[in-house]
Structures are given as structure tokens and as C-alpha cells.
Amino acid sequence: MSALPDEFIREIETIVGASGIVRDAERMQSYLSDWRNAYRGKAALVVRPASTDEVAAVVRLCNEHQVALVPQGGNTGLCGGSIPDGSGTQVVLSLTRMTRIREVDPANETITVEAGVVLQMLQEAAVKVGRLFPLSLGAEGSCTVGGNLATNAGGTAVLRYGNMRDLALGLEVVLPDGQIWNGLRGLRKDNTGYDLKHLFIGSEGTLGIITAAVLKLYPAVRSVTTAWVALPSAQAAVELIGLIRGLCGDRLTGFELMSRQSVEFVLRHVAGCNDPFTEVHPWYALIELSDTQPEAPLNDLLEAGIGEALEREWVIDAVLASSEAQVAALWAMRESISEAQNHEGPSLKHDISVPVSRIPEFIETTDQRLLAQFPGVRIVAYGHVGDGNLHYNISKPIGSEDAAFKAQQEAIMRVIYDAAVSFKGSISAEHGLGQAKRAAALRYKDPLELELMRALKATFDPKGLMNPGKVL
Numbered sequence: 001m002s003a004l005p006d007e008f009i010r011e012i013e014t015i016v017g018a019s020g021i022v023r024d025a026e027r028m029q030s031y032l033s034d035w036r037n038a039y040r041g042k043a044a045l046v047v048r049p050a051s052t053d054e055v056a057a058v059v060r061l062c063n064e065h066q067v068a069l070v071p072q073g074g075n076t077g078l079c080g081g082s083i084p085d086g087s088g089t090q091v092v093l094s095l096t097r098m099t100r101i102r103e104v105d106p107a108n109e110t111i112t113v114e115a116g117v118v119l120q121m122l123q124e125a126a127v128k129v130g131r132l133f134p135l136s137l138g139a140e141g142s143c144t145v146g147g148n149l150a151t152n153a154g155g156t157a158v159l160r161y162g163n164m165r166d167l168a169l170g171l172e173v174v175l176p177d178g179q180i181w182n183g184l185r186g187l188r189k190d191n192t193g194y195d196l197k198h199l200f201i202g203s204e205g206t207l208g209i210i211t212a213a214v215l216k217l218y219p220a221v222r223s224v225t226t227a228w229v230a231l232p233s234a235q236a237a238v239e240l241i242g243l244i245r246g247l248c249g250d251r252l253t254g255f256e257l258m259s260r261q262s263v264e265f266v267l268r269h270v271a272g273c274n275d276p277f278t279e280v281h282p283w284y285a286l287i288e289l290s291d292t293q294p295e296a297p298l299n300d301l302l303e304a305g306i307g308e309a310l311e312r313e314w315v316i317d318a319v320l321a322s323s324e325a326q327v328a329a330l331w332a333m334r335e336s337i338s339e340a341q342n343h344e345g346p347s348l349k350h351d352i353s354v355p356v357s358r359i360p361e362f363i364e365t366t367d368q369r370l371l372a373q374f375p376g377v378r379i380v381a382y383g384h385v386g387d388g389n390l391h392y393n394i395s396k397p398i399g400s401e402d403a404a405f406k407a408q409q410e411a412i413m414r415v416i417y418d419a420a421v422s423f424k425g426s427i428s429a430e431h432g433l434g435q436a437k438r439a440a441a442l443r444y445k446d447p448l449e450l451e452l453m454r455a456l457k458a459t460f461d462p463k464g465l466m467n468p469g470k471v472l
């Protein structure tokens with residue numbers, strides 16, 4: 001039984017057709033919990049519109065009937081932003097049927113896509129016209145452009161190309177009252193007042209529904225070199241980034257740091273992943289250089305950088321991938337950490353950022369504090385260290401009860417966020433706040449900033465129907 005009147009549901013069905021509605025309890029399940037099963041909610045209905053006009057009509061109707069909406073893309077988010085609350089009164093609005101690539105303009109280096117296009121499909125569409133769409137992350141086979149925009153996703157190529165905010169030129173958005181804002185401009189320069197798209201990017205579905213976007217394309221990459229290096233410390237990683245960037249400039253497209261604990265989880269749980277070294281090392285980095293020239297001397301450059309780092313004892317050992325299969329294998333080790341950590345029981349995910357220079361100090365002090373206060377917790381630190389963004393994740397102690405670990409979660413988060421903020425960092429660099437970090441944001445964000453955010457929310461969504469309980 002739905003919490004919504006039959007008449008309302010009939011009207012929704014008139015808009016999206018029978019195939020655009022999910023009411024059956026079993027079929028609804030995949031929309032009601034996240035990938036890790038860390039968040040679970042209930043919904044009155046799942047609606048799957050197939051066009052912007054359908055989205056607008058659904059949103060208008062919900063606005064008239066004061067029904068709250070939870071926008072959802074690929075449901076790969078890590079903060080519970082796309083999961084409804086437990087009331088069973090909210091409507092999940094899934095964008096996954098909006099999968100059209102509306103326009104590709106290679107000369108303008110832009111592509112216009114609908115919100116439900118899966119990131120990998122977008123990357124492939126760019127390749128077809130000899131271009132690159134550079135956003136890249138572990139969930140790219142299922143996350144959507146709408147979700148990437150709504151969370152301002154980062155990933156592994158931010159160092160070179162920026163995050164989703166840097167890749168978006170224009171948006172089409174259905175506002176909470178059902179009006180359609182057509183801001184699909186493919187302009188790199190447009191100084192005509194407030195840049196509204198930036199309000200919707202990173203707003204996690206709390207200000208409107210993103211239905212389409214104009215995104216930037218880049219020249220295709222024609223040569224790539226990838227190395228896996230062993231490091232004595234996180235400080236060595238910071239020194240190495242400076243060295244490689246100095247030598248290679250923007251050819252450095254990725255620099256991912258991984259602790260031994262992270263790599264051990266992958267080796268234990270993910271079939272086909274093998275340690276490139278025979279010795280065990282405290283830290284590892286995955287380094288990628290790329291260039292638009294087919295014959296760019298990337299191997300020579302990286303070998304020179306690593307050679308110097310070996311002399312300075314910032315690197316202990318290194319392997320350069322010599323085939324596409326090896327490149328894929330090294331990236332698989334990095335991208336599988338999230339999955340591997342799931343096999344070790346409940347975990348706490350973090351995506352803090354601090355200035356790159358302060359990463360080592362952050363790790364050292366937070367490790368010490370956590371282990372003193374919560375003996376046995378396993379610290380799984382890894383991430384986009386070139387952006388100062390660390391996934392300082394925590395797995396429960398071996399042999400401890402899940403419930404005991406869950407009871408400590410708030411206190412553990414407090415230690416980590418206090419440390420990030422004390423190092424002039426952020427509690428969320430790329431995943432957003434969702435429901436997971438809402439309370440923390442209220443604690444750590446500047447009161448004036450929060451007041452301005454609330455004022456914006458009230459202007460766009462005076463009835464508070466867009467993804468309530470998330471962000472603010």
C-alpha cells in the first residue's frame with residue numbers, strides 16, 4: 001500500500017506511463033538502499049521519467065501535493081544522499097531513463113548529455129569523436145552524469161582536469177515548482193551575472209533536478225605511462241608529487257596514494273590482484289603521465305623522476321607498466337580498495353581534504369589519536385593525494401562486534417573531522433554531505449555560510465520538498 005492517494009499515483013502514471021513507475025515492493029528494493037547497504041529507506045513510489053518534460057510534470061504535481069522528492073542517478077553515492085528517509089512518504093525520482101546524448105560539437109569541444117547517461121557511456125562517446133571526457137572514478141560503470149554533477153564528483157584525474165564543476169559549461173534544471181531552467185550554454189566565457197549552474201552543481205538534489213548538461217571535451221590522450229612505486233612514508237609521497245610535477249607539468253594526470261593496509265585488503269579479497277613487489281612496504285603510489293602526442297617520451301620522464309626519487313630515498317622500489325594489461329591491473333588494485341574494504345565488515349568512509357603539504361602531519365596525528373582512543377581499529381588510508389584528498393577510512397577491529405563498532409562511529413568521526421579542520425581542511429572533498437555528514441557540516445561550517453546556504457535553499461525550494469534531510 002502506497003502512502004500516496006490512488007488519484008495522485010494515477011496522475012503520475014498518466015505522465016510517465018506504466019513502465020515509468022515502480023510500486024512493487026521487491027522491485028523497489030534496489031532504489032531504497034545504497035551499494036554498501038549502509039543506508040536504507042522506504043518510499044511511497046519510484047518514478048522514472050524519460051524526458052525533461054516528464055520530469056517537470058512530475059515535479060509540478062509533487063509540488064502541488066506537497067510530496068517530497070529524492071533524486072537518484074546510479075545510486076553509487078557514498079553518503080546516503082540518494083536514499084529516501086524511513087517515512088515511506090517520499091518519492092524517489094530516478095533519472096536512469098534519461099540517457100540521450102543530445103549533441104556532440106567537436107569543434108567547440110563540448111558534448112550535451114542527459115542526466116541519466118552513465119559516466120562510462122559518456123567517456124566512450126567522447127572517444128568516438130577523438131576526444132576525452134576526463135572524469136574517472138571507480139563507479140564509472142554505473143554512476144550517472146546527474147549524480148556526478150549533483151555531488152561535484154572528483155576521482156582520479158582531478159589533478160590535471162579538475163572536478164565535475166570544472167568540466168561543466170551549462171545545465172538544464174527542473175526547479176522545485178516544475179519550471180524548466182534552460183541554461184544549456186556551451187560557453188567558456190559568459191559574464192552575465194550570477195553563474196547559477198554552480199549553485200546546482202554539488203547541491204546533492206536539494207535545489208532542483210538536473211536533467212541535462214553541456215560538458216567540456218579535451219584532446220584525446222595518445223600515450224600513457226603508469227608506475228606503481230613503494231614509498232617509505234606519506235611525506236615521501238608529497239615530495240615525490242612535487243618532483244614529478246616539476247619534471248612533467250600537466251602530463252601528471254594521476255597520483256594516488258595507498259597504505260599497506262589498503263593494498264592488503266585488495267590482495268586478500270579481490271581475485272586477480274597481485275602485489276607487484278616481493279617485499280612489504282608501508283605506502284604505495286600509482287602515478288600516471290599522459291600526453292596527446294603518440295610518441296611522447298613519458299617513460300623516459302617518469303624513469304628520470306623515479307631515479308632521482310630513489311637517490312633521495314623517497315622511493316624504495318618501482319615498476320613501470322609495460323602493457324595495457326599491466327596498466328589495467330595496476331588501476332584495478334587501486335580501484336578495488338572500496339570493494340575489498342566491504343569484505344572486512346562495517347566501515348566508516350571519509351573523503352577529507354587538507355593542503356597537500358599537511359597530509360603527512362594529518363595522517364600521523366590522526367593515526368595516533370585514533371589508535372589511542374579506539375585500539376584495534378584498522379585505518380585504511382588512500383586516495384587522491386595530489387588533490388590533498390584522502391579516504392581516511394576505518395574498518396572495525398578484528399573480532400569485534402559490529403554493534404560495538406557502530407556505537408563508536410560518532411566519536412571516531414569526531415576525531416577525524418576535528419583533525420581535518422585543525423589542518424585547515426574540509427570534512428568532504430568529493431563525496432558530499434548527503435545524510436552522512438549533515439550533522440558534521442552543521443558543526444564545522446561557518447555559521448554565516450550556513451545561513452547563506454539556508455537562504456538559498458528557501459529561495460529555490462520554499463516548501464522544502466527537494467531531498468529533505470540531506471546537506472542542510
Ligand code: FAD
Nearest residue numbers: 073074075076077081138144146147148150154155205210
Ligand atoms: P547517486 O548516488 O544516485 O546520487 C548522489 C546524489 O546526487 C544524491 O544526493 C542524489 O539525490 C543526487 N542526484 C543524483 N542525480 C541527480 C540529478 N539528476 N539531479 C539532482 N540531484 C541528483 N566519488 C568521487 O567523487 N570520486 C571518486 O573517486 C569516487 N569513487 C567511487 C568509487 C566507488 C566504488 C563508488 C561506489 C563510489 C565512488 N564515488 C566517488 C561516489 C559516487 O560514485 C559519485 O559520487 C557519483 O558521482 C554519484 O553518481 P550517481 O549517479 O550514482 O549518484
Ligand code: MLT
Nearest residue numbers: 138338349350383391393
Ligand atoms: C575512491 O576514490 O575509491 C572512492 O572515492 C572512495 C571510497 O570508496 O571510499
Ligand code: ZN
Nearest residue numbers: 155383391430
Ligand atoms: Zn575518491
